[in-house]
């Protein structure tokens with residue numbers, strides 16, 4: 001199992017290795033709206049463990065080009081975790 005720590009919530013959520021992080025919907029305070037990489041409601045800053053995420057796919061790249069202001073930002077609805085732990089905040 002992989003782990004996602006959401007600093008704003010002060011909690012760690014476990015998800016299966018290889019999960020698209022939309023699985024966090026309803027398990028933390030990150031807001032998920034479109035779940036398709038086009039609204040940025042789920043944008044977070046990855047403060048630890050970026051290496052444990054798959055590189056952005058084409059959908060996420062388009063969303064990040066539009067909404068991200070920093071290379072540490074990712075869209076949780078389309079980002080995929082490989083394994084291990086990441087720490088995020090928003």
Ligand code: FES
Pocket residue numbers: 031032033034035036037038039040041042043063075076077078
């Ligand atoms: S929920 Fe809209 S971009 Fe992630």
